[in-house]
Amino acid sequence: MRDAVVRTLTELAPQHPEMLFLTGDLGFGVVEKFAARFPHQFLNVGVAEQNMSGLAAGLALEGHSVFTYSIGNFPTLRCLEQIRNDICYHDANVKIISVGGGMSYGPVGMSHHATEDLAILRSLPNMTVFSPGDLWEAAEAARYLVKQKGPAYLRLDKSAAKLNPREGEAFIPGKIRTVQEGLDVTLAATGGILGEALRAAEILAGQGIRSRVLSVHTLKPLDTATLITAAKETGGIVSIEEHNVDGGLGGAIAESLMECGVVPRFFSRIGLRNTFSSVVGSQQYLRNVYGLDAEAIARAVSAKLVRAVSSVA
Amino acid sequence: MMATEREMEFAAGLVNLAAATADTRDLAKKIRQHALRMTNAGGGSHIGAIYSCADLLAVLYGGTLRVEPAAPQSPTRDRFVLSKGHAGAGLYAALAERGFFSLDKLATHYQDGSELCGHVSHELPGIEVSTGALGHGLSIATGMAYSGKLKSAAHRVFCMLSDGECDEGSIWEAALFAGHHGLSNLIAIVDFNQLQGLGRTSDILRLDPFADKWKAFGWDVREVDGHDHNLLQQTFAEVPFASDKPSCVIAHTTKGKGVSFMEDTVLWHYRTPRGAEFEGALAELEVA
Ligand SMILES: Cc1ncc(C[n+]2csc(CCOP(=O)(O)OP(=O)(O)O)c2C)c(N)n1
Numbered sequence: 001m002r003d004a005v006v007r008t009l010t011e012l013a014p015q016h017p018e019m020l021f022l023t024g025d026l027g028f029g030v031v032e033k034f035a036a037r038f039p040h041q042f043l044n045v046g047v048a049e050q051n052m053s054g055l056a057a058g059l060a061l062e063g064h065s066v067f068t069y070s071i072g073n074f075p076t077l078r079c080l081e082q083i084r085n086d087i088c089y090h091d092a093n094v095k096i097i098s099v100g101g102g103m104s105y106g107p108v109g110m111s112h113h114a115t116e117d118l119a120i121l122r123s124l125p126n127m128t129v130f131s132p133g134d135l136w137e138a139a140e141a142a143r144y145l146v147k148q149k150g151p152a153y154l155r156l157d158k159s160a161a162k163l164n165p166r167e168g169e170a171f172i173p174g175k176i177r178t179v180q181e182g183l184d185v186t187l188a189a190t191g192g193i194l195g196e197a198l199r200a201a202e203i204l205a206g207q208g209i210r211s212r213v214l215s216v217h218t219l220k221p222l223d224t225a226t227l228i229t230a231a232k233e234t235g236g237i238v239s240i241e242e243h244n245v246d247g248g249l250g251g252a253i254a255e256s257l258m259e260c261g262v263v264p265r266f267f268s269r270i271g272l273r274n275t276f277s278s279v280v281g282s283q284q285y286l287r288n289v290y291g292l293d294a295e296a297i298a299r300a301v302s303a304k305l306v307r308a309v310s311s312v313a
Numbered sequence: 314m315m316a317t318e319r320e321m322e323f324a325a326g327l328v329n330l331a332a333a334t335a336d337t338r339d340l341a342k343k344i345r346q347h348a349l350r351m352t353n354a355g356g357g358s359h360i361g362a363i364y365s366c367a368d369l370l371a372v373l374y375g376g377t378l379r380v381e382p383a384a385p386q387s388p389t390r391d392r393f394v395l396s397k398g399h400a401g402a403g404l405y406a407a408l409a410e411r412g413f414f415s416l417d418k419l420a421t422h423y424q425d426g427s428e429l430c431g432h433v434s435h436e437l438p439g440i441e442v443s444t445g446a447l448g449h450g451l452s453i454a455t456g457m458a459y460s461g462k463l464k465s466a467a468h469r470v471f472c473m474l475s476d477g478e479c480d481e482g483s484i485w486e487a488a489l490f491a492g493h494h495g496l497s498n499l500i501a502i503v504d505f506n507q508l509q510g511l512g513r514t515s516d517i518l519r520l521d522p523f524a525d526k527w528k529a530f531g532w533d534v535r536e537v538d539g540h541d542h543n544l545l546q547q548t549f550a551e552v553p554f555a556s557d558k559p560s561c562v563i564a565h566t567t568k569g570k571g572v573s574f575m576e577d578t579v580l581w582h583y584r585t586p587r588g589a590e591f592e593g594a595l596a597e598l599e600v601a
Binding site: 040043045046048050051053054055056057058059060061062063064081082085086089090 | 435441442443444445446448449451452453454455456457458459460461463464482483486487489490493
């Protein structure tokens with residue numbers, strides 16, 4: 001995803017001289033080409049994320065369109081107050097890119113796992129939150145952000161669902177992308193874990209369960225209409241996120257449906273539960289450990305479906 | 314049109330800053346009087362912190378800053394960031410006196426529905442950014458200054474910090490950056506009153522050798538009496554002190570300056586001037 005985004009920014013930089021790319025000393029092997037081609041639009045601010053975020057706000061107030069770049073929690077939680085006060089309150093044109101969403105940096109350890117960022121960033125006024133599920137969504141979100149003004153967060157995963165856009169498909173920010181149709185259950189995923197959701201849908205299909213799979217690439221603003229339709233048309237909704245469930249995608253869906261008075265036949269949140277990812281291992285290994293892999297998702301869904309059906313009967 | 318002419322005037326050094334000294338003293342007095350009434354009426358605090366920098370604000374808004382009250386967003390204006398946002402009432406008073414908004418507005422400070430919150434707010438014309446959480450302003454100002462360099466713009470960016478605020482690591486992140494990039498269009502002014510929230514900076518967290526710290530971070534530093542208008546005007550007229558470095562003015566000040574019983578006490582960081590204390594302070598300011 002990271003490469004797809006940097007490629008997009010590199011493509012658009014010449015038409016957008018107001019664009020600046022700031023990195024907190026990260027992006028080895030990723031940002032060099034951009035830096036070499038656009039030295040006046042690139043700045044390594046050093047390992048200083050608070051300053052990077054305040055600086056970005058100052059630059060944005062002077063008319064620049066600023067991207068800040070780092071990994072995990074460094075460009076978000078480390079400098080949260082700068083994001084809240086300096087960027088969001090001033091509605092400054094700053095887009096925060098974090099690579100390493102969820103447990104992308106598996107064996108490196110919990111310091112590098114972003115598992116509360118979505119909940120925290122989406123709670124900030126004026127903030128738009130993107131969490132793409134495949135390379136196309138990541139690149140399109142970046143393309144949109146170059147032109148869009150205002151604070152935004154782009155959470156990039158190391159993993160990505162292996163999908164291709166349909167012929168003529170347009171990326172619509174703020175609109176959930178239905179990647180597979182089905183009526184028995186809705187699997188709503190955000191981020192690269194969308195790949196697990198798709199594989200879970202295959203497993204479920206083997207059991208005769210037809211899943212609707214949604215990619216919630218924009219967490220804020222949330223596309224409530226598509227969720228309401230899913231709640232009404234399908235047998236239940238399962239949210240899937242590589243993130244603690246409190247306040248994340250599951251929380252966001254629950255909030256918006258409750259407020260609209262729409263209750264799905266069943267609702268379940270798959271994600272970390274009040275947990276720091278302290279086990280050592282690859283992203284895939286950790287997904288298995290924490291019950292976030294395709295098999296675990298399929299198991300959870302079929303158990304829920306059976307229960308939901310029997311309680312109706 | 315006006316702005317361009319003014320700019321050329323400045324560039325040619327035709328504006329006589331010294332002539333403004335009497336005016337800036339008068340402005341400082343008015344800032345102190347307004348701030349006293351504002352904190353009294355609103356039950357606000359930080360009067361000591363405001364008095365500490367009232368002379369600095371008066372000199373800045375009495376001639377140093379190239380700002381146009383009629384065109385607060387003019388691209389050629391000097392930027393001023395009040396990082397010690399708790400001195401909001403002082404800045405509001407300076408701006409109202411300079412005509413950025415009406416003096417009547419000052420009476421709404423702290424009142425329900427007002428735009429004038431205790432910590433400085435960018436909802437008001439002439440205010441670049443909202444602050445209040447210490448340690449933010451210098452990074453924002455640095456971003457503004459970096460942008461100015463990118464555009465080869467002539468305006469300067471001034472940022473006022475307090476000494477206790479320099480406990481914040483983010484100040485030093487910004488200082489390091491500005492020094493590294495030689496942002497000569499950036500001027501940090503530290504209101505060095507040696508008191509912070511609960512006591513003396515030397516007891517809580519030692520800053521000395523303070524000037525050396527800034528120098529070591531790549532800044533050119535001047536230490537001045539932060540209540541001496543002539544000296545402040547001269548000093549600000551000489552920025553940048555070096556053509557390839559950001560400038561730091563360490564202004565030695567007295568917290569609560571101007572009211573005898575408020576001077577150099579921690580009490581008046583938080584205390585609201587009321588009753589006899591309010592009247593006494595008003596009387597002292599009147600004869601000053
Ligand atoms: C991040 C942050 N922490 C704490 C405070 C509360 N606070 C307001 S003023 C102050 C002390 C100020 O001392 P100093 O910075 O020296 O400023 P002075 O009032 O002396 O000008 C504190 C702790 C704050 N506003 N922001």
